[in-house]
Amino acid sequence: MPIDATKPYDDQNIFAKILRGEIPNSTVYEDDHVLAFEDINPQAPYHVLVIPKGAYVSWDDFSANGSDAEIAAFIRAVGHIAREAGLTEPGYRLLANIGMDAHQEVPHLHVHIFAGRPLGPMLVR
Ligand code: 5GP
Numbered sequence: 001m002p003i004d005a006t007k008p009y010d011d012q013n014i015f016a017k018i019l020r021g022e023i024p025n026s027t028v029y030e031d032d033h034v035l036a037f038e039d040i041n042p043q044a045p046y047h048v049l050v051i052p053k054g055a056y057v058s059w060d061d062f063s064a065n066g067s068d069a070e071i072a073a074f075i076r077a078v079g080h081i082a083r084e085a086g087l088t089e090p091g092y093r094l095l096a097n098i099g100m101d102a103h104q105e106v107p108h109l110h111v112h113i114f115a116g117r118p119l120g121p122m123l124v125r
Contacts, residue, residue: 002100002104003099005058005100005104006099009061011055013106013108014106014108015108015110018035019051025037028048031077033054034053035051036048036051046087047112048085050077050110050111051111052074052109054066054070056108057108058096059109062074082115085115092114093119094113094114095112096109096110096112
């Protein structure tokens with residue numbers, strides 16, 4: 001079910017539980033502000049989720065309320081993870097779903113990194 005990204009942060013969401021160590025994950029990168037881990041239901045050979053450690057519902061929330069340090073760390077981490085995985089030359093796709101129309105399911109900001117095969121058209125028609 002898509003979530004309403006205008007609601008307050010719910011600290012019982014699945015990524016909050018991952019951040020607290022209550023649910024296991026396959027971590028690919030971590031720093032003071034960022035955690036990245038493999039998606040549990042991969043849609044491409046490479047499918048990693050990058051999340052800020054702070055409690056932000058969506059890109060909208062993060063871009064309005066995140067600190068400059070958090071935002072810089074997040075953007076740099078996404079690029080670093082993709083570079084370290086060797087994705088720059090073959091290419092990759094970033095996706096962030098925000099709210100109902102985009103079908104955001106987890107109410108904690110996440111950017112998907114997809115790669116490992118030709119990814120096709122940008123959106124399903
Ligand atoms: P959204 O639709 O919100 O952009 O994407 C949510 C993503 O979170 C989905 O790709 C889904 O497979 C992933 N996901 C949901 N629950 C878990 C979980 O417990 N662990 C991991 N690693 N990924 C999850």
